[in-house]
Amino acid sequence: MKSITHLIAFILLFSSLGFSQSSVEVWDRFEVSLVGPEAGNPFDDVTISAEFTNGAVKKTVNGFYDGKGKYKVRFMPDRTGKWTYRTISKTKALNAKSGSFDCVAATGNNHGPVQVADTFHFKYADGKRYYPFGTTIYAMTHQPKELEETTLQTLKENPFNKVRLGVFPKYYSNVENEPLYYPFEKLEETKGANGKVKFKWDFAKFNPEFFAHLEERIDDLKDLGIEADIIIFHPYDKGHWGFDSLGMNNDLRYIRYLTARLSSFRNVWWSLANEFDYVKTKPRDAWDVYTKAVVANDPYKHLCSIHNGSVYYDNWKPEYSHVSIQNGSALEDFGRAVLLRDVFFRPMVYDEVCYEGDLPQRWGHLRGEEMVEAFWQGIIAGTYVTHGETYKNESNTVFWAKGGKLVGSSPARIGFLRNIVEAAPGPLELADPWKDHHTATAGNGYYLVYFGKQMNAEWVFNLPKKAGPKPGQKFKVEVIDTWDMTIRKIPDVFEMNTPEPYRIFDKDRKTVRLPMKPYLALRITPTDQ
């Protein structure tokens, strides 16, 4: 699970000496560690930042107090070559400390942070395409060590390349356990007459162990090639810890601390909230303040979004890199997903579309087929969809809440789809968006036609005229069974006639025989001739 960088970071945590790496991969993490004052409340009283420069480029990043007199400044270089730094602090022991390191080329699965590309899609910083196929484990980092390790093993064996997880623990049905660490310094824990635990916290003092553990898990995800969609606030507290009700000053202190610690992690995405509108203690206007604070304190401009309950936030605001939507009905059948997408001119990730499982709540009992169809409906429309699993089990580890093992039927099919998408020449878009909800194209004569629940005996070869193939162009067809996970080549070659109004047909009106099953798709690609 642990990269070399990660091990170094871990060693540094228990080191009281200043130390710095001499060489770091581009988009990896460089860390300056210094010793400073322990008196008072260093979280509030002491500030430290550092200026990093590589000749032309200069970046100022915030540092943070890591407890026990240790101060850290972390930096993610975005280009190779020699970088030098110099710290800035009103505290003499932390000021004007300087050093340098060599930033070397990326290796292995290090492709840099994910960014927006082509308006509606994503790429890693090195130019490699990134297609999100996410899952949801809200309280992933608040479980017993063994369960967390099982979760990581499950993720290793499954196709997901993004996980939505909360910073704060979650108190909700199917997840009411105390976490191993708390984010704030605990002042008091008492038991009321009713047996209920009551906590008192010092919200001005963070618990560095809590954050070190979160960071370890984010690095674990990074090593698995998984993006960490970090949920900064959520409403699932019910007065148990009070982490949803810190008040604006404490919220902003927490944002500054979190961003100082995590911005240098290349696989971090910021999700301002899960179901922001269900956090009743924060007025709608507050989200604007929090979003601006996150973006202002993140020198790398990680992807940033806000997730809704039943009312959307203003996803068009410039701070949001993409749209993170909860709305199961948008993926229910053909042509819905694109309706919402086209409003925003940025990538659309349907981050909650109900979950595969057997909970009594209607949001928690999709069949596997429905979960998989939602992914296909999203992909065909040029959008992305996130998985969640809510099967009950004896050990009460519902995956969507705590992690553990996946037992559903959708993950394998989502992996099958991911392979198809990653083998395409580029991201998919509906070829004729408002009139043909079945046919996506990735350009270069590549088409993916999806039939959903519709069962057909045959399909007449035809494609949208819009930006479509030329007369005489030849195509081959594969029949994809999205549920059985088979791909069957059709031996025929299809040759395009002159276009008719809106559509182009094969010159002999050739058809493809289909097996009258639901959940089929066609992959259409040019022949080599």
Place this chain on the structure above:
Amino acid sequence: MKSITHLIAFILLFSSLGFSQSSVEVWDRFEVSLVGPEAGNPFDDVTISAEFTNGAVKKTVNGFYDGKGKYKVRFMPDRTGKWTYRTISKTKALNAKSGSFDCVAATGNNHGPVQVADTFHFKYADGKRYYPFGTTIYAMTHQPKELEETTLQTLKENPFNKVRLGVFPKYYSNVENEPLYYPFEKLEETKGANGKVKFKWDFAKFNPEFFAHLEERIDDLKDLGIEADIIIFHPYDKGHWGFDSLGMNNDLRYIRYLTARLSSFRNVWWSLANEFDYVKTKPRDAWDVYTKAVVANDPYKHLCSIHNGSVYYDNWKPEYSHVSIQNGSALEDFGRAVLLRDVFFRPMVYDEVCYEGDLPQRWGHLRGEEMVEAFWQGIIAGTYVTHGETYKNESNTVFWAKGGKLVGSSPARIGFLRNIVEAAPGPLELADPWKDHHTATAGNGYYLVYFGKQMNAEWVFNLPKKAGPKPGQKFKVEVIDTWDMTIRKIPDVFEMNTPEPYRIFDKDRKTVRLPMKPYLALRITPTDQ
């Protein structure tokens, strides 16, 4: 067609004396007419405005040059009582002219301008609900007099209470005639070797006759209780007149002139463009400038929107009072219309959803059933839909372009729906938006359930639990045939059981027998007991 006010305005047009009315209804038009310089280009060289006050309230409105040495300032008072005014101009003859008038209570169908109400809906200024049931006649005011009068007669006999019409004439298939008046001063008209007419215009000089004619038609619509959704720019010019390519300075001069003339018309709505993205001569950024100019020059803040071709504009910008969308696929079946609506927190008017007709183009050949279903799908989702008719006829007067007579089957059914909506206790909203796409409520126990093309033999009485009825509450049901335009009372009384998860049923699971026809709806209302 003509109200008293209108007649007075008409007389004023040919009067060279200053004149003003002594009494005006609230939301009617008061006009100051003055004589001033004719030399040079008064459209550009002379400015005039006036300050109107009614004690506490003060409003400054722009005047305009009306040709032949006449200058006018128009004002729409928004409250009764005595108003005084004083003109402001650098031209001595037009400066510091003052007067007063009595503003009296509204009568007849004068309910004031339409405004946004309850986030997603509309009301007149006097509080009466306004539910838009619009139609489209792009070149309505550019036809021979007789045809224009036929159009007005048709509108009188049909249910539409909004018309989308362009200021500029339209040059497009099915509408290539020259208008009776041109908006600008014509410098030259020549015929090329190919027989094609070429025009030269002075875009700095307007043709007051053109605008007087437009104003007469807007008043005609007002007298019919119809809102005029004025399209300020459109792309249908093809180099014929060049009105789509004036350049930014001329565009802004035109906006100032248009808003000075029309802002005092209470039934005016501003539609910045039809298919803004198809106006290839105006960059996307220009629309921001134009929109701000319209809003800045309209002291009454009439409703304001922008209509798209295949790409949406930023409908969330604060200048837009509502969203005017072209997208037929959003009304195709259940649950789509609400997806887009919920993004914007303002009323959603689907102003183009394809048209009932028989044109070969796919946007112009909906069946009447499809047009009517689009209206129902919109209404059920708490949105509004606009009609258009594109049947060809011998006289080449396709209604959507030129007006004339309506021959389609949808208008009567749209009128039937309008009556149902206006009889409801308030605007409709989906009762359980993402899960039940059939059931709208207007509160107070009023429900409208729509089945679209689905044919059912019976319906088990059940309603969403969400904000639903209490156990023991009693309801009656009417079966509405939205196509045959019948409403049949079911004799049974239905009594609510205790709620089950998500739904509430009749205590005896009573059902309503349905006739296995498409396009049925149910109206459910509390019994009087």
